[in-house]
Amino acid sequence: MTETAFYILLSLTEPRHGYGIIKRVEELTDGRLKLGSGTIYGTLTKMQKDEMISIFADERRKTIYEVTGIGKKVMQAEMVRLKELHEHVLRFEGEFL
Incomplete structure (x- = not known):
């Protein structure tokens, strides 16, 4: 899973519209990850095809x-x-200093 897909799904702990997802991802990553509309909507389309998300209108x-x-x-x-992965980082990070 890409980092973008991970954070999009992570932002969907509650239903959101596209701009809400963009803002929530920025919030979760302290501004490190800023998703553009092409990136987010392309990923959302793929997720919908893979049945990972559903879409409705409010x-x-x-x-x-x-x-x-x-x-x-x-x-x-x-x-x-x-x-x-995190466990391995903690276990082996000293070997790369």
């Missing part, structure tokens, strides 16, 4: 994105993978 006809059960399972697996 009362103002804004497009809202929400994580699905499949998306949650993918995110859980990715978190396990990242925890393993």
Whole structure:
């Protein structure tokens, strides 16, 4: 999973529209990751095709994105993978100083 996809899914702990996702990702990364509209909407389209998110319109006809059960399972697996990476960083970082 790309970092962009990870943070988009992480931002969907509640349903959000595209701009809300962009702002939440900036917030989560302390401004390090600034997603452009092409990047976010391309990733969201792929996630929708992969059934990781669903899309609906709110009362103002804004497009809202929400994580699905499949998306949650993918995110859980990715978190396990990242925890393993983190454990290895902590274990071996001294060998690269």
